[in-house]
Amino acid sequence: MTAESKNIAHCPDCGAEVRLKKPPYVGQLITCRHCDSVLEVVNRFPLELHWAETAWDDDEGSNLNSGRNGRRRNGR
Ligand SMILES: [Zn+2]
Numbered sequence: 001m002t003a004e005s006k007n008i009a010h011c012p013d014c015g016a017e018v019r020l021k022k023p024p025y026v027g028q029l030i031t032c033r034h035c036d037s038v039l040e041v042v043n044r045f046p047l048e049l050h051w052a053e054t055a056w057d058d059d060e061g062s063n064l065n066s067g068r069n070g071r072r073r074n075g076r
Helices: none
Strands: 008-009 017-022 027-029 038-043 048-050
Touching: 008 048
Parallel strands: none
Antiparallel strands: 008 017, 027 038, 038 048
């Protein structure tokens, strides 16, 4: 078993490599350094990023079809 310390994913927007120092967890938010997209870790093995749903944009309507994994909302 080798300790894989290279956590590299690709930005779904600009395709740039996004490196993580720490092991990511599903739901972690990452900002792409190249295009400033807010990305979310949707899978760990392999490491996969997706656009994070931004809660502050309610006007667009919620027709984003992202019904794969149950997303938890941070309810206050
Ligand atoms: Zn990017």
